[in-house]
Amino acid sequence: MLLTIDLDSEVPIYQQIRDRVVEAIASGDLEAGSALPSTRQLGADLAINFHTVNKAYDLLRQQGIIRINRKSGAVVRRDRRSGPPEPGIAQEWEERLRTLLAEAVVQGIRPDEVLGRSSAVLETFASSEELPT
Amino acid sequence: MLLTIDLDSEVPIYQQIRDRVVEAIASGDLEAGSALPSTRQLGADLAINFHTVNKAYDLLRQQGIIRINRKSGAVVRRDRRSGPPEPGIAQEWEERLRTLLAEAVVQGIRPDEVLGRSSAVLETFASSEELPT
Amino acid sequence: MLLTIDLDSEVPIYQQIRDRVVEAIASGDLEAGSALPSTRQLGADLAINFHTVNKAYDLLRQQGIIRINRKSGAVVRRDRRSGPPEPGIAQEWEERLRTLLAEAVVQGIRPDEVLGRSSAVLETFASSEELPT
Amino acid sequence: MLLTIDLDSEVPIYQQIRDRVVEAIASGDLEAGSALPSTRQLGADLAINFHTVNKAYDLLRQQGIIRINRKSGAVVRRDRRSGPPEPGIAQEWEERLRTLLAEAVVQGIRPDEVLGRSSAVLETFASSEELPT
DNA sequence: GTGGTCTAGACCACG
DNA sequence: GTGGTCTAGACCACA
Numbered sequence: 001m002l003l004t005i006d007l008d009s010e011v012p013i014y015q016q017i018r019d020r021v022v023e024a025i026a027s028g029d030l031e032a033g034s035a036l037p038s039t040r041q042l043g044a045d046l047a048i049n050f051h052t053v054n055k056a057y058d059l060l061r062q063q064g065i066i067r068i069n070r071k072s073g074a075v076v077r078r079d080r081r082s083g084p085p086e087p088g089i090a091q092e093w094e095e096r097l098r099t100l101l102a103e104a105v106v107q108g109i110r111p112d113e114v115l116g117r118s119s120a121v122l123e124t125f126a127s128s129e130e131l132p133t
Numbered sequence: 134m135l136l137t138i139d140l141d142s143e144v145p146i147y148q149q150i151r152d153r154v155v156e157a158i159a160s161g162d163l164e165a166g167s168a169l170p171s172t173r174q175l176g177a178d179l180a181i182n183f184h185t186v187n188k189a190y191d192l193l194r195q196q197g198i199i200r201i202n203r204k205s206g207a208v209v210r211r212d213r214r215s216g217p218p219e220p221g222i223a224q225e226w227e228e229r230l231r232t233l234l235a236e237a238v239v240q241g242i243r244p245d246e247v248l249g250r251s252s253a254v255l256e257t258f259a260s261s262e263e264l265p266t
Numbered sequence: 267m268l269l270t271i272d273l274d275s276e277v278p279i280y281q282q283i284r285d286r287v288v289e290a291i292a293s294g295d296l297e298a299g300s301a302l303p304s305t306r307q308l309g310a311d312l313a314i315n316f317h318t319v320n321k322a323y324d325l326l327r328q329q330g331i332i333r334i335n336r337k338s339g340a341v342v343r344r345d346r347r348s349g350p351p352e353p354g355i356a357q358e359w360e361e362r363l364r365t366l367l368a369e370a371v372v373q374g375i376r377p378d379e380v381l382g383r384s385s386a387v388l389e390t391f392a393s394s395e396e397l398p399t
Numbered sequence: 400m401l402l403t404i405d406l407d408s409e410v411p412i413y414q415q416i417r418d419r420v421v422e423a424i425a426s427g428d429l430e431a432g433s434a435l436p437s438t439r440q441l442g443a444d445l446a447i448n449f450h451t452v453n454k455a456y457d458l459l460r461q462q463g464i465i466r467i468n469r470k471s472g473a474v475v476r477r478d479r480r481s482g483p484p485e486p487g488i489a490q491e492w493e494e495r496l497r498t499l500l501a502e503a504v505v506q507g508i509r510p511d512e513v514l515g516r517s518s519a520v521l522e523t524f525a526s527s528e529e530l531p532t
Numbered sequence: 533g534t535g536g537t538c539t540a541g542a543c544c545a546c547g
Numbered sequence: 548g549t550g551g552t553c554t555a556g557a558c559c560a561c562a
Binding site: 285288289291292293331344345346348349350351352355356359360362363364365366367368369370371372373374375377380381383384385387388391392 | 418421422424425426464477478479481482483484485488489492493495496497498499500501502503504505506507508510513514516517518520521524525
């Protein structure tokens with residue numbers, strides 16, 4: 001199973017799919033050129049409607065993360081080696097970071113622990129960087 | 134104006150209010166015991182329905198961040214000095230962290246820059262720690 | 267009726283809606299701030315499913331032409347006074363222009379006539395520019 | 400290479416082939432009597448299925464732009480010296496022009512720049528008129 | 533009452 | 548066999 005979703009989550013399913021794909025790319029499980037399952041296939045695997053998968057893929061396409069080809073289906077287009085971020089992206093991202101970090105502080109997670117966990121997560125992403133070489 | 138919201142954002146207004154309050158607590162602008170504006174007051178200030186403010190406050194109450202009295206209104210209950218997080222919270226938070234960091238990696242933001250920005254944001258929260266009382 | 271569509275056209279209905287809205291903005295029938303009909307309303311008027319209208323509006327939103335607000339519905343965001351094009355847009359547009367002009371040449375429409383018709387169309391867009399002032 | 404296509408474009412491949420052939424005729428690279436590559440040849444060159452090329456050629460034939468013989472293959476039939484357009488064609492073309500110009504206006508491209516670019520493109524088509532023969 | 537989400541099924545376009 | 552389009556109906560989130 002490429003990815004798992006939570007049907008009971010308040011996060012829309014298509015958003016969960018999108019997030020899981022992004023995480024798979026970040027962790028190196030998917031890299032530029034990797035093919036994603038067809039919408040109907042993934043829909044069947046996850047026991048959801050293929051239209052929902054379609055929406056997730058369409059979102060990824062709009063964000064330049066995958067490309068969709070009638071013949072070969074969805075293919076990863078951008079991975080962590082694809083170069084620096086487009087302008088505006090980083091800024092919008094930092095706003096979300098700020099909200100998430102504020103959340104941590106208020107919930108009592110210590111700043112050093114926040115940074116420690118962040119480092120750990122980033123290393124799980126980076127650790128697979130040596131493998132494909 | 135205590136906080137600003139974007140009526141055109143895809144983020145629900147009540148969620149924006151909640152996030153801004155959390156950020157205000159994290160940055161020390163609000164601390165345990167501080168009173169929040171009344172729902173009607175804030176609704177008028179933001180030119181939105183006070184039911185929407187109500188929903189935001191209720192969400193904050195459910196998450197243990199504020200408490201609501203019929204008399205004294207909404208009061209901040211938890212701030213960054215309130216001790217360690219509850220067990221489930223930290224775990225759920227880290228999942229969101231993972232998604233956000235994956236996003237950064239895929240968009241091409243370098244890991245060291247991610248940590249740098251995180252540190253910077255955390256310092257804006259911590260710096261005001263000495264100031265109050 | 268704000269706009270008309272052709273159900274038999276090979277152009278997707280949602281694309282037609284999008285194009286008609288863009289034309290209405292260009293001709294001044296709609297300007298920044300104008301409200302569009304609700305998706306269900308327009309769907310009923312055009313005798314099509316509201317999901318199709320939804321897709322058209324979503325496309326317009328992605329392209330920054332309208333904004334969508336849960337309360338007030340879809341509102342025009344960008345009109346001909348909204349300033350210069352974003353980089354990349356003009357280039358992509360010129361490619362489409364090149365294809366369209368090639369078509370005209372091959373079909374035997376004379377270059378001077380092409381320019382004449384273009385000017386005429388542009389004037390119908392510009393002519394309403396004095397009115398709202 | 401006579402023409403290039405983008406496999407990832409949202410524009411169907413057969414449409415891209417058609418458009419490129421039309422542009423080649425407009426620019427004088429192809430003129431009435433010129434032979435097009437065989438469908439299998441072009442399919443091999445572009446690394447696509449020859450059925451797709453077939454579809455593009457068939458479309459061009461339906462539009463009176465090329466003729467297809469079993470013996471001599473596809474031959475250009477109409478170029479910019481072939482006389483005035485058929486009545487319905489010009490009208491349908493102008494509708495597409497109107498949509499494209501509206502797009503430019505809304506995106507903020509100034510009318511004079513639209514006409515300037517149009518003139519420039521038309522000149523690249525006309526300039527080669529003296530060259531052949 | 534507004535848009536958003538999900539499901540579902542049919543048909544078409546493309547390669 | 549792939550994705551794209553359209554329709555349709557139900558339910559929910561939001562204001």
